[in-house]
Amino acid sequence: MARIAGSSGPRTEEAIRRAGLSLIATHGYAAMSLRQLAAEVGIQQGSLYNYFRNKQEFLFDLIRGHMLDLHAALDAALLPEGSAEARLTRFTEFHVAYHVARAQEVFICYSELRSLEPDNLAAVVAMRRDYERKLGDILDHGCATGEFRLADTRMATLAILAMLSGICTWYRPDGRLSREAMQEIFTGMVLALARGEAAEAVAVPPRRRGALRAGIG
The missing domain is CATH 1.10.10.60 (Homeodomain-like)
Structure with missing residues (x-):
């Protein structure tokens, strides 16, 4: 170069x-x-x-910078008020779009946690928990208002994030599904889970069936 x-x-x-x-x-x-x-x-x-002073500081700066950007972008995207369903929809749409757009950073943020020294790891884990808490608060609110039916919102939080974040390992922009289609499908799955509608969680929204592009994988 x-x-x-x-x-x-x-x-x-x-x-x-x-x-x-x-x-x-x-x-x-x-x-x-x-x-x-x-x-x-x-x-x-x-x-x-x-x-940076050394290689470890460089890695920590990359991961911490990613987490700061993630938090700031989520705060800007989330509805300040409204129903839990509307806020969960916005969260899901944001998370999918962000993880598709920044798949490389997301991959490193997960795969290289093991490489962080203890103090740096603790700082990143705290930031991750803060992010999880924002989703957990939405689920807790939905359960309190009767919009959602979840036996354990903590487990639901982790399950939803694991499902949504996995997209960065397999999604291809030139594949069968557009980003918008992925957002809508995942939103339907997440809302079905939150409402306790397991049978609907795997259904493709009818209005999107004709809009899916050819070939994932």
């Missing part, structure tokens, strides 16, 4: 982040070296230390 003019500044920092995400997603954190990262960006290895 051609050398980026200068070894500091927002442009270089963004290039380092993009290259780091790609290298970690492809090779894993343990296998990626700072020499390799610097070569990918086109700068001297020593210039990396203008941005």
Whole structure:
């Protein structure tokens, strides 16, 4: 890669982040070296230390930055008030769209938790729990108002997030389903689960059946 003019500044920092995400997603954190990262960006290895002290700090910064972006985007997307069903719909639509758009960051955020040192891991786990709590609050509210029928909202929270987040490992933009179709299908499944309507959870919404594009996988 051609050398980026200068070894500091927002442009270089963004290039380092993009290259780091790609290298970690492809090779894993343990296998990626700072020499390799610097070569990918086109700068001297020593210039990396203008941005982080060591490789662990770099990984933590990537994952923490992703979690901050996720929280901010969710807060902007969620309805400030309204029915639990409307808020759960908005949450599901947001989560699917975000995880499709930023699949690489999501993958690293899950797969490289094991590579974080204890203090860094604790900080990220706390951020993840805060995100889970936002969904849990919606489910708790829905149960309190009678909109939802859930025996255990904590388990439902984890089940919904596991189902929705898995999309980043298999979804292809050129596949059978558009992002909008995925949002609608997943919303139907999540709402059916929350309402206790298991039989409806796997049904494809009729108005979307004719709008699905050819070929996943």
